[in-house]
Every structure is written in C-alpha cells, then in structure tokens.
Amino acid sequence: MPRPARHALLTLAAGALLACGGGGKTLPRAEPDRPTAPTSAGEQETSAAPRSPVDVAPGPAEPPTQPPGAATTSAAESAGTLTPEARIADAGPLASSAGEASIPLWELDERGKIAPAPAPSDAPGVEADDPDDLEDEDGKGQTWITHTVVPRETIELLAIRYRSDPGKIRSWNKLPSGAKAKPRTKLRILARRTPPPRQYIRHVVAPEETWGRVAHRYGVDPSDLRAINIHRVKGTIEPGEELDVWYDPTILAAIEGDAPPPGPAAEVSPGAYAVGRPHEGRLVNGTRIPESDAYELRYPGSSWGTTNSVRALVTGIHSWRESSGYGGRLAIGAMSRERGRPIGGHLSHQCGRDVDVRLPLYEHLPQNRTPLGRRVDWWALWQLIVALEETGEVYRIFLDYKMQKRLYKAAKEHGVDKETRRRLIQFPRGRGSGRGLIRHSPGHDRHFHARFRCADFEVECLDA
Numbered sequence: 001m002p003r004p005a006r007h008a009l010l011t012l013a014a015g016a017l018l019a020c021g022g023g024g025k026t027l028p029r030a031e032p033d034r035p036t037a038p039t040s041a042g043e044q045e046t047s048a049a050p051r052s053p054v055d056v057a058p059g060p061a062e063p064p065t066q067p068p069g070a071a072t073t074s075a076a077e078s079a080g081t082l083t084p085e086a087r088i089a090d091a092g093p094l095a096s097s098a099g100e101a102s103i104p105l106w107e108l109d110e111r112g113k114i115a116p117a118p119a120p121s122d123a124p125g126v127e128a129d130d131p132d133d134l135e136d137e138d139g140k141g142q143t144w145i146t147h148t149v150v151p152r153e154t155i156e157l158l159a160i161r162y163r164s165d166p167g168k169i170r171s172w173n174k175l176p177s178g179a180k181a182k183p184r185t186k187l188r189i190l191a192r193r194t195p196p197p198r199q200y201i202r203h204v205v206a207p208e209e210t211w212g213r214v215a216h217r218y219g220v221d222p223s224d225l226r227a228i229n230i231h232r233v234k235g236t237i238e239p240g241e242e243l244d245v246w247y248d249p250t251i252l253a254a255i256e257g258d259a260p261p262p263g264p265a266a267e268v269s270p271g272a273y274a275v276g277r278p279h280e281g282r283l284v285n286g287t288r289i290p291e292s293d294a295y296e297l298r299y300p301g302s303s304w305g306t307t308n309s310v311r312a313l314v315t316g317i318h319s320w321r322e323s324s325g326y327g328g329r330l331a332i333g334a335m336s337r338e339r340g341r342p343i344g345g346h347l348s349h350q351c352g353r354d355v356d357v358r359l360p361l362y363e364h365l366p367q368n369r370t371p372l373g374r375r376v377d378w379w380a381l382w383q384l385i386v387a388l389e390e391t392g393e394v395y396r397i398f399l400d401y402k403m404q405k406r407l408y409k410a411a412k413e414h415g416v417d418k419e420t421r422r423r424l425i426q427f428p429r430g431r432g433s434g435r436g437l438i439r440h441s442p443g444h445d446r447h448f449h450a451r452f453r454c455a456d457f458e459v460e461c462l463d464a
C-alpha cells in the first residue's frame with residue numbers, strides 16, 4: 001500500500017541533495033542512534049562520533065486544511081465519526097470571568113462517540129487571522145494563525161505541530177528565550193501546517209476505568225491526563241469522578257475510525273503515536289510487537305512502538321517470510337520502551353519508530369552464530385528490506401556502508417535492476433551520499449536499523 005508523497009518532510013542528508021520528497025535542502029547528517037552507555041539490554045552500537053544536529057527542512061507547504069474559523073471540528077467531522085449535533089454540557093475549566101465566553105464541553109453521544117459542540121470564536125484553538133494576513137512569507141503557502149494555548153502544550157510542541165520554529169514563535173510573540181507557553185494565552189504563529197486544535201471534554205469516570213484506559217480512549221498521554229487533573233484527583237480514579245480531557249481531534253478520529261489491516265498486523269492496537277523526533281521524543285499509548293513464529297523478540301521490554309510502525313514491521317516480515325521462503329531465525333532487537341524516551345545504548349529509539357533487526361544468517365548455519373558478513377544471507381536480507389519498503393511506511397534503513405557492498409552485490413547477482421538498486425541503496429555512491437533508502441550509519445554491521453514514518457494522524461511527530 002504505497003502512500004502519497006509526504007508534505008514538509010524533515011530530512012536527513014549527508015552533504016548532497018536529498019533523494020526523498022522533501023525540500024531538497026542540504027542538511028547535516030544525523031545518525032539514527034549511537035551508544036550513550038554500555039548496556040546489556042540492547043545490541044551495541046559502537047560509534048562514538050559526535051551527534052549531528054537535525055534541522056528542519058522547509059518542504060513544500062500544505063494548503064490550509066480548513067477555512068479560517070472552522071478549525072475546531074473539521075477533522076473530526078471529515079472522519080465521519082463525530083456527530084455535529086452535540087450539546088454544550090457545561091462551562092470548561094478555562095472559562096474566564098473577564099468577559100470571555102465559556103469554553104464548551106462535550107458529551108458522549110448515544111453511540112459512545114465524542115460529540116463536539118461548535119466552539120465559540122474565542123475558544124482555545126487555532127484560527128486563521130484576517131484574510132489579508134494570509135500571506136506567504138516566502139511563497140511557500142505559510143499561514144499566520146493565532147493559537148490559544150491549552151494545558152500541557154509547549155512552544156516546542158507547537159513548533160512541531162505547525163511546522164514552525166520555537167525561537168521564531170517566541171520572537172513573533174515578544175517572549176524571552178526559554179519562555180514557556182501559558183494556557184489561555186494566544187500565540188501568533190506562521191504555520192506550514194494547520195491541524196485542528198485540541199478540544200476539551202469533561203469525562204465522567206465509568207466503572208473499571210483506569211487512567212490508562214481513559215487515556216487510550218481519547219488518545220491522550222496518560223501523564224498529561226494525570227497532570228491536568230492533579231488538582232482534583234490524586235491516586236487512582238473512582239467511578240463518577242470527573243476528569244478534564246484535552247484531546248486532539250485528529251488523533252481521536254484516527255482511533256475511532258481505525259480499520260486494522262488484514263493479516264497478522266490486525267492484532268496491533270490503534271492509537272499508539274509518536275511525539276517529537278527519534279532522538280528526542282516519546283511514545284504515547286505504545287503498542288507492543290505481537291508474539292509470532294515469524295520472529296523472536298530479544299528485548300520484550302523494549303518492543304513497543306507506534307501503531308503505524310509495528311503494523312508495517314509485522315506486515316513486512318510476514319510478507320517476506322512468504323515471498324522469500326526464508327526459514328532461518330529473525331531476531332528483533334530494541335524498538336522502544338512503552339513510553340519511549342531514552343533507552344540504554346541508543347540515542348534514537350525514543351518514539352516507537354526505530355527498530356533494530358539482526359542480520360539473517362544462512363539457514364544451514366547454527367542460528368546463534370554472530371552475524372559476521374560471510375555468514376549473512378544477503379539476498380534474504382535484501383528481500384526483507386524490499387518487503388518492508390513495500391509497506392510504504394519505511395522512512396529510512398541504516399546499515400554500515402562496509403556491509404552495503406555485500407548487500408548490493410547480492411541484489412545485482414539476483415538480477416535486481418539498476419533503477420531499483422539505486423532507489424534502495426546508497427552504495428556505491430559513497431557513505432556520504434544522500435541517496436537511497438539504505439544509508440550508512442556506523443556500528444550497524446550486525447544489525448540493520450529501520451525507521452518508520454510518522455502516520456498522518458501523528459500531528460506532533462517529525463520524521464527525523
């Protein structure tokens with residue numbers, strides 16, 4: 001299932017123009033991960049090279065996704081899961097006494113779905129400014145918006161959300177460097193993307209519900225949920241208690257409208273998403289790689305990922321087992337911890353989109369041998385990478401350049417055409433080349449590292 005060209009890609013390059021569909025800017029190279037400290041819990045990645053910064057490449061901008069003033073409900077409605085006939089239930093916690101209208105609340109409709117009320121014009125959220133203001137600063141379709149901050153939002157996350165820059169957001173709003181976003185304040189932001197803002201609902205706790213279940217239901221971060229409600233609920237929640245929930249309509253629509261893919265990925269739960277970037281991020285409501293005969297999980301405690309990544313990984317591996325007939329062992333190393341964030345031995349793997357996979361050995365060898373180059377079934381590996389790529393969800397594969405030669409040779413010997421080789425592998429263009437899905441990263445010589453894309457609903461996720 002190929003995916004459409006992606007917008008505003010953040011891309012890594014290595015001193016050359018990018019091959020992928022980003023803005024074509026030259027950026028410093030960033031490696032997927034490097035060791036932070038020796039650990040017994042992961043496959044060691046051995047380079048100690050300094051970490052390169054990852055910059056934002058301004059890609060082709062998306063047109064605004066909604067007309068001015070209609071931002072608060074369009075995503076949910078377009079997903080067909082939320083009813084417009086909602087009732088305003090109460091005044092929200094951010095309702096102000098200073099002449100501002102109350103913020104509406106929402107109730108569950110009879111199907112148990114969340115039904116939003118139309119928001120008043122000054123509700124927290126995003127609104128495009130005067131049409132005269134909707135100018136492109138550099139001809140790239142950027143839009144000035146006014147965003148009203150909701151609890152737990154940070155300027156850094158808003159910068160990701162709107163594909164902007166934290167320093168610029170502070171500067172446009174005359175905030176000192178390091179200033180934090182305060183709930184209810186308005187920020188002017190020049191946005192490249194305008195996903196609808198978070199919405200509020202007051203949730204009444206039902207029997208059997210836990211913090212985690214409520215968080216999963218709305219697609220919010222459990223730690224945010226707890227922090228927002230700390231003033232009224234401490235410890236476990238009890239039926240009948242009321243919780244303030246600020247949910248993202250794009251994420252909620254994805255959860256409610258989820259259609260699991262057929263096959264082995266069907267058991268991967270929806271609603272697990274990445275926030276931030278692979279080197280500095282977290283995983284929200286993570287889903288675990290399911291147990292399977294097709295592979296083994298070396299580090300079950302670090303086998304959590306986003307829905308998009310885990311589904312693509314599982315789908316790709318099963319498809320590879322069928323198409324290649326490879327009967328050897330496939331060992332999956334670290335992905336992420338349940339909530340992401342730093343993991344021993346890695347700098348990336350923080351948001352559930354990175355996974356290490358041991359290079360597959362020739363089937364006739366004992367499968368516990370160290371995967372040195374001469375023992376690796378390079379053709380099986382090529383086919384595995386092709387199967388993963390065919391999911392349409394792989395952002396990048398990292399493999400040490402000195403191993404790429406063997407992989408390239410196997411592909412050539414098995415008749416893979418030149419065009420496909422050029423598309424999939426950096427070799428022989430040099431380890432600094434910014435072309436090919438497979439890129440050099442030091443230390444990746446006994447395993448490869450696959451990085452999956454942000455799904456469209458992951459509005460605060462950056463590809464790299």
Ligand SMILES: [Zn+2]
Nearest residue numbers: 033355356449
């Ligand atoms: Zn890795």
